[in-house]
Amino acid sequence: MSDQAFYSTLQQKLDTLKTEGLFKPERVLASRQGAEVVAQDGRTLINMCANNYLGLSGDPETQKAAAAALEKYGYGLSSVRFICGTQTVHKELEQKLSEFLGTEDTILYAAAFDANGGVFEPLFDENDAIISDALNHASIIDGIRLCKAARYRYANNDMADLENQLQAATEAGKRHKIIVTDGVFSMDGTIAQLDKIVELAEKYGALTMIDESHASGFMGKTGRGTHEHCGVIGKIDIITGTLGKALGGAMGGFTSGRKEVIETLRQKSRPYLFSNTLAPMIAGASLAVLDRISKSTELRDRLHENTAHFRKEIERIGFTIKPGTHPVVPVMLFDAPVAQKFAARMFELGVLLSGFFYPVVPMGQARVRVQLSAAHTREQLDKVLAAFEQAGRELGIIKNQ
Numbered sequence: 001m002s003d004q005a006f007y008s009t010l011q012q013k014l015d016t017l018k019t020e021g022l023f024k025p026e027r028v029l030a031s032r033q034g035a036e037v038v039a040q041d042g043r044t045l046i047n048m049c050a051n052n053y054l055g056l057s058g059d060p061e062t063q064k065a066a067a068a069a070l071e072k073y074g075y076g077l078s079s080v081r082f083i084c085g086t087q088t089v090h091k092e093l094e095q096k097l098s099e100f101l102g103t104e105d106t107i108l109y110a111a112a113f114d115a116n117g118g119v120f121e122p123l124f125d126e127n128d129a130i131i132s133d134a135l136n137h138a139s140i141i142d143g144i145r146l147c148k149a150a151r152y153r154y155a156n157n158d159m160a161d162l163e164n165q166l167q168a169a170t171e172a173g174k175r176h177k178i179i180v181t182d183g184v185f186s187m188d189g190t191i192a193q194l195d196k197i198v199e200l201a202e203k204y205g206a207l208t209m210i211d212e213s214h215a216s217g218f219m220g221k222t223g224r225g226t227h228e229h230c231g232v233i234g235k236i237d238i239i240t241g242t243l244g245k246a247l248g249g250a251m252g253g254f255t256s257g258r259k260e261v262i263e264t265l266r267q268k269s270r271p272y273l274f275s276n277t278l279a280p281m282i283a284g285a286s287l288a289v290l291d292r293i294s295k296s297t298e299l300r301d302r303l304h305e306n307t308a309h310f311r312k313e314i315e316r317i318g319f320t321i322k323p324g325t326h327p328v329v330p331v332m333l334f335d336a337p338v339a340q341k342f343a344a345r346m347f348e349l350g351v352l353l354s355g356f357f358y359p360v361v362p363m364g365q366a367r368v369r370v371q372l373s374a375a376h377t378r379e380q381l382d383k384v385l386a387a388f389e390q391a392g393r394e395l396g397i398i399k400n401q
């Protein structure tokens, strides 16, 4: 405690974040997660900013499955996986995820952040090339940093630039090349063009990896993910994803692919070797979630109906959105102070959403991001749309018709 300058510098930096409007306060809930939540002050809000796509966080069936696993397997393991931290429920979940994703094998992690952090370094070295979309998730960027492979970056979703980077890596004589992309980009709801990416991978003899955190459970006809949506099941080498969004919402991540890859990760992947096993109740609940969504596409179908309804109505009211089909709906307000004021007014009107502005999104692209859920009722969505219309008029974003 003898270096006071250290602490005062930190305080100055925190103050700067606040004056620049970049400080992130926590919004404290006094209830479980759901389509409606209770704020700390007791007010009920319609929640439009959770990654709770299938409505399974806070869902009684998910909770019952977790309670059953808690009862059977206990609270925790006090061990990493390979020493004495693997239970039958972990093996069952790994097998079930492989079946669901259409892969050979799967390895669990405590988070998708760990899955991405631990996937590159064991598999690639300085002779190899990682070709990464510019808007990939922070955990992919960090994972690549931990690895000695050469890094190539292509402009977001830009297939011509991807091909340029593949050519550059080929000309540099790189041994293995891997193209890495989010299956869905969470700021825009953009879906990666996996059909074209697979074609380019075949042309240049490259591997492919997708992060399915905003896709597993609801993208594609039966909810397997972006690879199903794009018709390339079985053609992606490595799939990472989270159990902390659509697939139950607690926490946990996975990497899935060929058995040689997964076996290597079990031997060499540092977040797996040096961090505790996923809690058995989460593994048990995730198994129940996968069972449920494998039997019926009801939740996935309801999510897409809600998404289509919201996208159509918000445009009819007069807002500009980024076009698409994903349940992430960026409602464009362009101006950062307007986006902040808008989100604050929506909060007063009983709607929880998040505003994004530079540097999280490009300058002049400020927005509020709406995330639909299967748990939203039509009545709730219509209330949200009415609040959008009211706040939009008050702030002069939409004109009186």
Ligand SMILES: *Cc1c(COP(=O)(O)O)cnc(C)c1O
Pocket (backbone or CB within 6 Å): 110, 111, 112, 113, 114, 116, 137, 139, 182, 186, 211, 212, 213, 214, 241, 242, 243, 244, 251, 252, 253
């Ligand atoms: C949320 C997210 C992660 C992190 O998932 P956790 O399981 O919460 O660590 C990783 N990648 C992408 C694309 C994400 O959206």
